[in-house]
Structure formats: C-alpha cells, structure tokens
Amino acid sequence: MNSFRFRLTFAMVALIGLSVLAAGIVMGNTFKQNHINALEASMVREMRIILDGMAWPGSDASDAGTPYDYYTEQARHLKETTESRVTFIGGDGVVLGDSDHDPRTMDNHAERTEIVEAKRDGIGRAIRHSDTLDENLLYVAVEVKQGKPESGYIRLALSLAAVEASMSRIWSALIVGLLVLFVVAALVSYRLASGLTRPLEQITAAAKRIKSMDYQARVNVKNHDEIGELGQALNAMAESLQIQMTRIHQNEQQLESVLDNMINGIVMIDRAGRMVLINRRAEEVLGFHAGEMVGRHYTEAKQQYELTLIIQDGLEHREHVREEITFYFPEERLLDLNLVPIFEDGSEFGGVLLVLQDVSAIRRLERMRSEFVANVSHELKTPVAAVKGFAETLLSGAVNDPEITKSFLQIIYDESERLNRLIGDILELSKIESRRVPLQFSPIELPSFVAKTVEVMTSEAARKHINLSMRVEPGLFVEADEDRLRQIVMNLLANGISYTPEGGKVSITVQPLIDGRPASGGDDPDYDNIRISISDTGIGIPKKDLPRIFERFYRVDKARSRSSGGTGLGLSIVKHLVELHHGTISVESTVGIGSTFIIDLPVIQ
Template identity: 30%
Template sequence: MNTLFARLLRSYVVVLFTAILVIGAALAYMYTESLFRAREQELIANGRRIAQIFQDSLLLFQPSILVRTRIEAIASTLGAEITVANREGLILTTLDESRAQRLRLSTSDVRTVLQEGTVVTRRGYEESVQEQVVTALVPIRAGQNVVGAVILHAPIRGTVAAIRAASRLLVVAALLAAGAGVAVSYVLSRRIVAPIREMTVAAAEMAQGNFQRRVENLGKGEVAALGTAFNELASRLGETIAALTSEKQKTESILSGMSEGVIAVDAAGRVILANPATSEIFGGPREWLDVSMAEDPQLSQLWPHFQRVLASGESTAAELHLDGRILSVNVAPLADPGGTPSGAVGILHDISERYKLEKMRRDFLANVSHELRTPLTSIRGFAQAILEGVVARPEQVRRYLQVIMDESLRLSRLVNTLLDLSRLESNAVSFAYEDVDLSASLASAVERLDPLASERDVEVRLSLAPLPPVKADRDWLAQVWLNLLENAIRHSPPGSQVHVRLERAGEPPAEKAVIDIEDEGPGIPEEEIPFIWERFYKVDKSRRYARGVGTGLGLVIVKELVERHGGQVRAENRPEGGARFRVELPLSRPAGQ
C-alpha cells in the first residue's frame, strides 16, 4: 500500500523507532559507563586505603598477619580480589597461586604503575574467571618514590545484572513509548491526510464536471490554506467553465441561426466546424467533422480558396457556381495565440436568389420599357402624321385620334396596374373586409365585361351554386374576377364560350368556395404554366407588344390578391381543350386573416 497515509505513518514509525533506538542505546551506554566508572572509583579509593597501609616499605617485604587480615576484610567487603606487589614481585594476594602466577606473568600495567606512579584502570573479559572484570592499579609511595602497587580485581556480576535489569526496563519503556508513538502517529497521519483525501475526492468530482463540490474538513495550518485555495479554485473554475459554456452556447446559437454557412478547417485542411446552414447549402444533414476538404466531392471546389488563405495568411473572396447555385465565399485565416496561422474559416452565402432578383429587376425594367415604348411610339407616330398633314380627311384624322386615345388609355392602365402591384407587394394597401356574396360579385364582373365579350363574339355562361358570403374586400375581389374573365375572353376564339362556375368543396372547418373560369382557347403549354404568374409573362410571344393585348401583370395581381384573402389560385389545361383558372377561398374563417 503506497497511499499518502501509509507513507506518512511509515515515516513517523521509522523516525520514532530510530529515535527510541538511539536514545535507548545512549541511555544504556551512559548507564553502563556510569556503573563501570562508579566501580572503578570505588576500587581506586580502596586501593589508596591499602596503599596507605603499605607506606612503610618494610611491610612490602614481610606483611604482618594483621595487614593480611585487613586486606582480606577489604577484599571481602568489595567483593574483589586484591594483590599487593613490590618491585621484585608479589608479596600478598587474595588470589590462588595459579591465578596469581598468571597475573604476574601477564600484567604489563603493573610495570606502568611502578615506573610512572599513575593510577591505571582496565576493563575486560578474563578467561580465568570467564567473566568481565574491572581492574584498578594504585601506586604505593614512600615519600616521592613508588615502591609498589595495589592491584584490585572486581568481577562485575552485580553490575551486569543491574545493567541487564535496566536494559529490560528500558526495552519495556521503549516498547510502550513506541506503541504510544505509533498510535499518535496514526492519529496525526489521519488528521493530515483527511483533508487531502477529501480534496482528492473533490478533485475527482470536479474532473467529472461537478464544480459545486467544496472541501469541508480544512484542517489547520498549511493544509487549511491549501483547502481554502482549492475551494477558491473550484469556485472560480466553476464560474469560468459556466462563462465558457454560456459563450459556447451563444456561439452555437449564433452559428445555428445564421442563414450563411460557416465552415472552418485546420492547417491540414480537415473540417473542425460546420453550422447547419452549411448542410442545407450542400443538400442536407451530414457529418462534417474531420472530413478532408480536398478529398470531399462536395467541398473540393472550396479547397483552392481555403488553400490560398492557409498559404498566404490573407483573406480572400470569390463566387462559385455549385450545382446550379451561386455561392459567395469569403475565407479568412485563423491564428493561434502566438499569431501563427492554424486554419481558416469560410462564410458561404447562397446568392442565387439575389442573382435571380437582379435578373428579375433587369427583366422588369426591360419589359416596362417595352410596354411603355409601344404605346408612346404609336401616340408619337399618329400625332406626328396629323401635325405634318399626312392625313387630311376628317375620318382619317378621327381614326388616328382614336388610336392615340386607345394607346393613352392602355398607357394609363399599365401605369395604374404597376402602381397597384407595387402597393400590394409592399403591403401598402388596406383591405376593408366585409361579407361579400360571391354569386353577385361574379355576375357583376361578367356584366362589366359584356361589351368586350360581345365585341369578340364570346358567350359567358354562369353556373353559380348558392353559398354563404365570404369575408373579403369587395373591390379587390372584383378585380380578381375582372382580370381572370378578361384573360379568358381575350384568349377565346369567336363563337366560343367562357364558363364561370361557383361550387362548395370540403367539410367544416375546411369548407371552401371553388370558382372555376374556363375558356375554349388554345390552352397553355404545360412547360409554361409555372411561369404565367411572373411579371410581363405572355404565353403568345408574337403578340407581346400588340395593341389590345394585356400588360402581362394581370395574373400577378390575381395571385397576390387571392393569397391576401387566404385562398389559392392555380391554372391547368382542360382535357377537352382550353384553360381553367381555379380560385379557392375559405368559407369557415375570415379570408385574409
């Protein structure tokens, strides 16, 4: 087990036992040394007492019985063996003869004492007695001369026993101290490790995303400071992560809400970011991350522009024709914090609609110019003929003036129609919704166009089912019928019929009124039906600028008005020939609302 707690506990135990061993050894040495020194001092003191007895040098050659008795008494009291020697050899000893002989032959310390007159002590193991002994050699002086020596041998049986007893007591005390120390070390280690362990758990939770975790058991001292710093770090890190997450969500929301495509690549040209609009531009959802732009069939056309930016570090812009669409591409470099280019980001904008609108604007201006030029040219030509006297007869002048009047009216209708269309498309027209009887509205429109129908020998037949009124603007709804009826009459051959039918369709709440206006003309080429709702579009191109032909704006206005009333309009060819325009208006809810 290599946890911090185990390492701390082991460290404490090692230090504790090392200290106990060192202190125990030191105490044992000091105790042993003190016992030996005390024994030596005791022997030296008694040796000096004996030396005083032999200050009379005559006793060194023939000690009396009394002297022997006193020495033996001292030896018995000390538990020691005493030997007295003069310069010639032993004169008295309490040792047996064999030990005394060995001592006389082996001791060199006696000569040192006799020669130098100093006290000599010696410790060691004596083979003859198989135990430790302390020896003290004290000089015997006669005046200033050393005349002999007192040798005291004291075995240390009692001393060793005392040392052993003290050692046993010291070992017991050391074991008790070690046990207490281990317990204290265990408690201290746990107190130190507990906050750190809690910080470890908190750090693991933070790694999982829980930045609300705090360390409660802070402890004291440096660990408490560390815990406080950890809590502050968690708090600030949580705030930073929350801010980064918020910014990331904002960025993702912005990118997701952009109509322009945003795509970014790294320095190797692999996609690292693409928003949903990019998928829409390229045909639908797909996985973009880590796609190689150079190798992807959809992105390969973009790669040269990104490659140029990655190589030069400068922004670029271009327009691409991609699958029938036109893309505006703006590419800018991405840089790391050190300013080194690390990728590129491109903004893709589908400008096909803008090009289409621009084309429509150009076509509109061209068509308006043609539509205005035709009547103006006629007016100018006929007026010039009258002014220059080319025509003189009254009936010719009258006919020329009639043409001028007709073209002026046509020009007025064109301008009014353009104004109406502009107002409708800009929502500048207010609709006054009221209950309108569709049967009466259709009959009124037919009646107003009766002169045109009679002129072109076209019969208009009505088939009107009784229906409840609809909510509509009476005048604008009438304009719908007039435009459709006029269109049908003008495209019907003489002797033909235009049929107007009003029927109910659907079930509540999806009930609706269906109005069909059918002619018996040539019909509309199927491929041109989708385009008849465009401005100035005319099916018969040869009659585009002929007098008496419509402006090419009537169906545009019809579609706009019907949709403003909440309905639908469509065109189709009849199986038996001719065209049918069908208008559907809701009956169950107010139209246009």
Template identity: 35%
Template structure:
C-alpha cells in the same frame, strides 16, 4: 516515470524511522552510560576496599611478612567478596586471596600496577587467565614513611555486573519497544488525521475536473489544511460563477449563430471543420455532428467554395465571392471568408459566412425582365403610333378612308398603352399598400363580390355567347377588401372569356372549407401546358405572346391576382389540361395574415 508514493510513506514512515533511530540511539547511549556508571562505581568501591586493606596492613603487619600478608588476603578477601592481592615493587606476588602466590606470575607489567606507580592509583579490566574470568582490578601503593613497600590490589568479577547491566538493557529495550509501538500508533493516527482531509480535497479536485462544483471541501483543525480548504471553496464558487457566465454567453452565442439565416462555417488552419450552424448544414446538405473534424474537401465537393477557403487562409484580408450550388435546385450563395484569430492575434482558422442570395438574384432577374418587358410593351405601341402619325402627315390624312383606318389603329394602341399603365399603377398600388398594411379588410359575403364581378364581365361574355354560371351560398363569408377581391375575380373571368371559344361555359364557385374560403373560376378554353403553369403569375409572362397581344392582354392580369391574394394572406393556384380548360382557385385564409409581395 517513477511510481508516486502515498502520503503514508511521506509522513508515517519517516516519522517512524526517526522515532526508531532515536530510540535505538537513546537505548545504546543509556546502556553505555549505565555500564560506565556501574564500572566507575565498582572502580571507586574497589579503590576504597584497597585503601582499607592497605591501612589494615599498615596497622597490623610491620615489617611485611609474606606469610602474614597471604593469610590476611585469604581471610579478608572472601569475607569482602573481593580478590585481594599484595605485590612487591619488583612485581612478585606475596599474597593473594584466591591463589598461591608462589605459583603466580610476576605482575610488574600489569596495567594497574604501572598506573599505581605513576598516579598512586591504577585500574584495569581484563580477562584473568588464572581464574578464567573477566575482572576489574584497582591497585594502590602501600607506603610506609613515604616509601612504597608494596602494592595492594583489589579485584572483583564482572559477570554479575554484566548480568545486571544486561537486565537493565533488556528493560530499556522493552520500554523502547513499547514506546516505539505507541509512537507507531500515534504516527498512524496523525497520518490518518492529516490524510483524511487531504483525501477529501483530492475527491473535491476530481469533482472539479469533471465539472462538479457542488462538492464542498471539509474544514480541518489543522490550520494549513483549513486555509487550503477555504481557498479551494472560494475558488470553487468563483469558478462556478465564471463558468456559469461563460456557459450562458456560449449558449447565447450558440443560439444567435443557430438562429442566423446565414450559414456559418468555422475551420482550422488545416481546413478541418470546427463547427457549423443549422443554416450552413441545410445549405450544404450535411449533418453538423458528422462533419466535425473532417476536411472541407471531404464534406463539400465544390471547387469554388474550396478555393474561397484556400484564398482566405492565404490572405490577411477578407475574401468574398458568389458560389452556385446545384442540388435539387440551383442555389446562389454569397460566400464571405475571414481569418479567425485567438486572443493573442495568432491565426487559428477561417470563418465562412454563406448568405443565400438565390431569391435576391431571382428578384434582380425579375426586375431586369420587368424593365425589359415594360420597355418592350411600351415601345411597340409607341412605334406603331409614331409610324401611323408619320403616314398621316405624309398625306394619308387627305384620304378619309385611310385616315379613319389609321386613326382607329392609333386609338387601339393608345387604349393598349392606357390599359398597360393602369395595370402597372394598380400593381404598384397593391404592392405599396400591402407593404404598408394599408389595405382595409372587412367581413363580406363572397356571393356579393362574385355577382359584382359577373356584372362587369357580362357584356364581354355575351359578345361571345359565353354563359357564366355562379354557385355560392349566402353563408360563405370572408374578411376581404371587396374591391380588390372583385378585381382579382374580374381578371380571372376576363382571361377565361378571352381564351374560350364562342358558346362555351364558365363556372364561378365559392365555398367554405376548414382552412378558409375557396373561389374557383373554371373554363372550357384551350388549357395551359404544364411547363408554363409555374410561371403564369409572373409579370408579362405569356404562354402565347402573339395571341395575347392580339387579344389586348398586357401580361399583368395574373400578376395582379397573385399580389391581391398575398395582400389577403392567401394565394392563387391553377389546374389545367391542354384542350380541356383551366381552373384558377383563390385561397382565402380563415384569419387573414399579411404576406410581403413578391
């Protein structure tokens, strides 16, 4: 690529070249005109001198006498500073002011003589071998009675003329040089005057390219440059406004995408990652700044997700499928991939939205388990009741002893169904009131709530000689729903009594902490294995199903406790060692906050 020239080369040097060429042309023309003017003036002067000498000869010499003519030439010529020569029509010289006529050549062939024969006047400039100098000659015919008797020729040396012309040409050259110098300085000044605002415009354009629109373009008294500056300033303002809007929209869009709970992942047609939001980075376990420009295969080694992207790129319609990721824990993602298009509708990539549906799947599984468990829990007593009713109808009712035993069994199953229905209704009511925030909370002394729960459980504890010890100060208070909190404590005490051997002890403790209030129920029961502790608070989950049913449990007691605590903005936890008992702790926050039931 050819090297680009600066403005100086495009403006200054062309102008300077034009000026110099013009000056040289003017100088040459002036010199030639001056020389032509001088030569013409000399020719006219020589013609006048020749005519005067002709008249003088006509008046004083008649007929022509060679000696007289030669004497006149030598007398008048030096006085007039002119070489005078008289030449016969034959070409023989009969008089000359500077040479002996006898020694001079025949002049019939001289140009000025030839012209004088034809035009009555002849002129020529040439080198004279006789004198060895450059001369100008003018010849006129000497006529007497319309008959040409001779030719009078006047001549003058051109050396002095050449010197005068050279002096004038020198003056013209010096003047031209001065003018050229002034023109050069003027051209430089004009070029600089034009270049300076253009340079400012260039700097402003560079600022444009770097995103700086605060660089104003200077005005100029040159209309075209001033118009350009105004246009660029207007464009700068419009660009700044447009870019501000685009930046604001981009930031708003970025904030929306970054704040989305769903993972958003964009790729080009070569499956290179263009960008991802924080949710996608968290789901996929990668740094969004380090994955940009890399292919999906390099970043995410998951075949199903790669297949999702490949299918979306090969299809005109959106592609959707569930993907299971295995990291620290199993995560179920719903992937939705669709084609990205530019403003002209061309395919430029694919957009993948990843929705974490792990909790939803767990809830679906819980719902399925719940329906199955409820069906099982209801079907078992109903089947037993149906069987014993049929047995009674088949004749066992006529045996008082069998009838009483069977009716007692039926009564136990009915009571179990009643308890199950009550627990289900209670659980449903707590969830509904929690969602509607309809649970009424009030500041209450925790000791009163615990004492009320102990009263309800005392009879059952006494039947197994189990002693319940309460430790709670009167100053321990919390914002609670007394009846619900009492139900939670009763459920914990009921479990502690059921799973404790006769003669054991149960401790109930309430205390204030910087975070809120803690209520602990500790027993000396059989304890719970670690593997069961995480699922203890699920509906219908039992560590020992056979023993739980034998003891009359529905599997909903601890689930009810969990939902009651969530309604208070708290939670329940368990610590247990096999063979050494369990401790259930209710955590009540200082400022209650409602949490959705799960």
C-alpha cells in the same frame, strides 16, 4: 502523492527512531559507566578502610602463622563483610591470600591490568571474564602504601552480573519505550505528513484539472502558511483563467454565430494555400462541408477551374481581386467574388479572404425590371399607336363618313379603356408590391360572401352560356379584407370565364382545412385554414407555362389575351394579395380539360 506521503512519514519516523536509539544507547552506556564508577569508588573506600584496620606483613600479624594462611583467613573474613572477592598481592605480584581460591595455586598477578595501573597510579581497575567463576568481574586494586609499589596490593573483585541484569532491564524498558515511541512517532508523523501532503495533493489535482481546461477547479484552502498561499494563488489563477476563457468562448460563439448567419460565403485561406475557415453559407454555395476541407489545400476542393485561378492569383499578387462567375455546382447561380489579401501586424502576409455573394436574385430582378419596363412600354405603345393611327385617319378626311367615323371612334374608345385598365393595374400592382395597401381585416361569413361574388359574375358568364356554380359549407368564417378577397375571387372567376369556351362550366368551392387536410362540416371550430378552389373546363395551361403564370405580363396565349382585353397583370396582383393575407396560391391544369386555382388562407390573421 501517496508514495511521497509514505516516504515523508518513513523519513520522519526513521529520524525520530534513530535519534531516540542513539540517545538510548548513550544513556545506557552512560548509566552503566556511572554505575561501574560508583561501584569502583565504593570498592576503593572499602579497601582503604580495610587497610586502616589490619596489619600488613612485618607487623604483629606474622605471629599468627605463615603469610599465606594469614592473608587467606583475612580475605575470607573480609569477604563476609564486603560481599566481594578479596585478594592480597605482594609487591612482586605473588598472590598472598584469596577469599575464593588457594593462593599457592594462583598465577603471578604482576601483569594484570589493575595491578599495572595501581603500580602506576595508586589505583587500578579492570573488567574481564573470570574463567574460574565463568562471569564478568570488576577488579579494583589499591596500593597498601601509597607511593610504594613494593609494599603490595589489596584487590577486590565484584561480579557484574547484577549490573548486567540491571542493564538488561534498562535495555528492555528502552526497547519497549522505543517501540511505543516509534508507534506514536509514526502516527504523529503520518498526521504531520498528511497535513503537509494533503494540500499539495489538492493543489496537484486542481492543477491537473486546469491543465485539462477545467477552469472551475478550486483548492479548499484552510491553512495560512506558504502552502495555503500557494493554494490561494492557484485559485486566483484558475478564476482569472475561467473569466478569460468564458470571454474567449463568448467571443468565439458570437463570431461563429455571425459567420454562420451571414448571407455571404466566407472562406479564409492561409499563405500556404490551406483552408482555415469556411462558414455555413460558403458550404451551401461551394457544395462541400467545412469538416472535409478545413486544413486541406484549396486545390483539393472539387470546384471549377476559374475559382482556383482567382485564388492562385490572389495568393501570388496579394491584391484585391473581384470577379463574377457562374457556378453550376451544386446548382446554377451567379456569384460575385471578392478576394481580399490579409496582412498580419500591418505588413506580414497571412493569406487571403474569399467573400462569396450570390447575386443570382439581384441579376434576376434586374432582368425582370428590364423585362417589365420593356413589357410596359410595349403594352402602352400598342393602344397609343392604335389611338394615334385611327385619329390620324379621321383627321385626314375619314371623319366625313359617319360609319367609318363611328367605327374608328369605337376603336379609339376601346383602346383608351384598355390603356386605362393597364395603367390602373400597373399602379395597383406597384402599390401592392411596395406594401402600401392597408388591409382591413374583419370576420367574413363565407357562404354569403361567395354568393354575392358569384351573383356579380353571373351576367358575364351568361353571355357565354357558361354554367357558374358554387359549393360552400355552411358556417365557414375567415378573417380577411373583404374588398381584397372579393378582388381575388372575381379576378380568378373572370379568368375562368374568359378562357372557357361557350357552354363550359366554372365552379367555386370553399371547405375547411385541419392540419392541411380538407374537413367536412363548417360547425367544427377546430379548423385553422380554409381552401378556396376555382375550377373551369377551359383550354388549360401547358405544363411548361405553369411556373410562370404569376409573373407580370406573362401570357400563355398572347393573341387571345390581347383580344380578350387582358393586361397580363391580373394573376400577379392575385398572388400578391394572397401573400398579404399570409396565404398560398397554386394551380393545377391539364391542356384541353381545364384548370383549378387553389387558395389556402389562415382563419385568424
């Protein structure tokens, strides 16, 4: 744009300079010509006055001497008056007298330009260089008697040195003026060019920024001419583009947010088989990154062969395909695949959309539900069968034997109690899992709370000669539902007593936690969690069973659990109650040494 401004300025200056130069040349030549014409007219008037005041050959003047002497004397006399060179020429061109030279030595002037014109028109003029005087002279000749060339001619010659000096001064002034005008014209032209090009530069710069997707570019419009209207139009276009691109970006961000936060994996494949879209969930399910696969063919993805066949079938037949496939990479999971054809403008095939839904948890829940129903049926069937069998035995005649009757009735009672506990635990677990158990949180002073709970379990421990101990730091508090927290602790203490041989030990320890680490001293107000640890010296739990001990009806030793009257739902209930308190429960166990259940609860709910 600077070069354009320079060229525009140069063109304007050149145009102005040439115009002024041409006008100066015309004016100078016109002035020179007018000056020469004025001199010529003045010389003609002087010659006519001379002719009126002097006698010509053939008059009385011949008495004064020879014609040469007479005319030469007259010429020299007239030169003093006219300050011009005076020459008298006969009709045949012979010089009769001259104010500056001897006429006898001068050439015939019949062919001189001014004499030829005077012979033709009565007045003749010529400008030529005089070798005698070595300067330019203006020669003007007039017939002595108009219409009679043979009468002779009078000629005045005037030096043009004054005219040329005057013209030199005029040209000098013209050149100086022209230079000043050039400078002024250059400044004015540059300012005008800047006024024209600066808005264009701003418009060009703004257009380049818009081209680079900088839609905040604007032109500072000050003029109200065509360029100003162009700038306003560019600003309006940029504002419209900015609004549209903002909306597009918002829509893209919303779409990306939706795709990235979907629980289902989405993969879009065009008609050529190239992957054009992969969301975050699909990356997790398929085990590769979108940056690696977008734009590449689906066959390049390192996935199992069944998925490739499903995509190929969808691209070929352009029909909805649904399959369930077990994936083993990056981890084992069951996926529900829906392959949906995409049609653009209602008819043109654009590719397929692959929707991946992880149904592993759903199938696992279905399996757990089936197992739960089977376990409940089995657990209910066992006591019912026992009650029915012993009742039938009594009805068939055993009732007459008092000892058998008492033994059978005791068994029927025990099985009924077991059935009642089982039904109660099932209902309790159902309420807890459905979040229909309202918890009443209140501050609990842990030393007294643990002491009362241990006191309740002391008699049961004493029957097996088990040492039941507690260690609680004084001043510890926690916000919890007291009844549910006692149910958690009593259940775990009961399990410890049940699975610990006679003469063993069961202990409960409560301590504060700061940043997940045990701290000493309950008077420290900065602890944010408390940890309840219940340990026993029982039979322990095998390592392979540890991940499943909190499942419903899961038993490590099924025979012993049934003999002890357990329902298999206690630990599952404990886990759900702990989670309702926003806490965590874990277990550490070694076979033959014992187990430790660790509960971490927040101090403030």
